[in-house]
Amino acid sequence: MTHDFDPLQPETFDSANGEYAELRARCPVAHSDTWGGFWALMKHADVAAAATDWQTFITSKQNVVPKVAFTGRRPPLHLDPPEHTPYRRAIAPLLTERKVARLEPVVRRICRDLLSDVVAKGGGDVVADYSAHMPIAVFAHWMNLTNDAVAELTRVGQRYNIAVQSADMDATKESSLLLYDMARGIVADRKANPLPVDEDVTSALLATRVDGEPLPEEMIVGTIRQVLVVGIIAPSVMIGSIAVHLGRDQVLQAKLRADPALIPAAVEEFLRLYTPYRGFARTAVTDVTIRGRTIPAGEPIALVYASANRDDEVFEDADQFRLDRPNMKDSLAFGRGTHSCVGAALATLELNIAVEELLAAAPGFTLTGEPKPTRFPEIGALSVPVAFEAVGVEAAA
């Protein structure tokens, strides 16, 4: 099998996008020998079709490249229908737009608290000081965790994130097991003290019945373990990438600061342009031939959402930021089909407020160094050094 690209090559913040543009043109169904070998779909049409056809492209074998799930199945992402359905149904009502809108003041307070320290210092790292913390705090609130559990999740969640990003398999395993312990603790606590099912995801999972039977407890623990991580890494990376873009484009930065009503549309476009995932995976149950290339049954296939969303065949001038794109519904930032992001409304709320508060915190900010990129399975910013203009500077100028 050919080795069309190496995901372990050193990258800059922007370089993967150039490489993916080249692969889309030259080798849109690519193969890499890295991590035991995997395929990568680079074109929008192919990624969308595979995500939609869950009967052929299953997730229950390997749901991410590189494979990091050593520790059991974690619904809903690791299951195919019909097993997937009850977990998704239990979670989804707690993540509707209406439900998460109530978290707005909490998100705003968390953002302001984090930013006030960084702005007071005149600058810092948008990711390490801001975006890596905010989603964890919001998430802990959404899950009704105690203050102690929030502190623990912050600590372990960050360790897990760093371990995955640095491809340190031993540390990934170790922190994954700690997250499992946390999930087990949360489930035990809700069993003893249930909360209303329309307010608490763990209680909703515990109350779910399939043919009169409760869901297996280990699978409920797996679900909690899944959402503990899936909901915290992508927003952190995304906010970092948005800060890079706004640091480079001072005109857009000033425009959004002056007119925050434009921020939701800008965030949608940022989600397309800096789609934070490239490694969600499927496995075909039969041999499949795409664009003349045959992928044998049983081999992992990465759906490179980040590449699909910069496909010129779907998005005109795809590498450019545009506020007024007519076809934003084609964006695959939140995936598509059965496993599409159930947390999209919460993620969007977090991103909108995070950007609003970042812009409101000071009259301006600039990049003070090269942003550091994340690695597979994410793509985006891991570190974004910035300096904030002092309040009053603009008025005095």
Ligand code: HEM
């Ligand atoms: C910028 C933020 C986010 C982005 C871009 C994002 C993106 C995605 C994508 C692309 C998928 C599809 C995975 C696949 O195709 O295999 C997904 C699934 C999922 N996301 Fe998100 N996500 C974000 C934030 C969140 C948040 C805040 C939550 C909170 C609960 C969340 C929960 C989930 C869950 C549970 C799944 C699995 C759904 C299923 O298998 O049915 N995500 N996400």
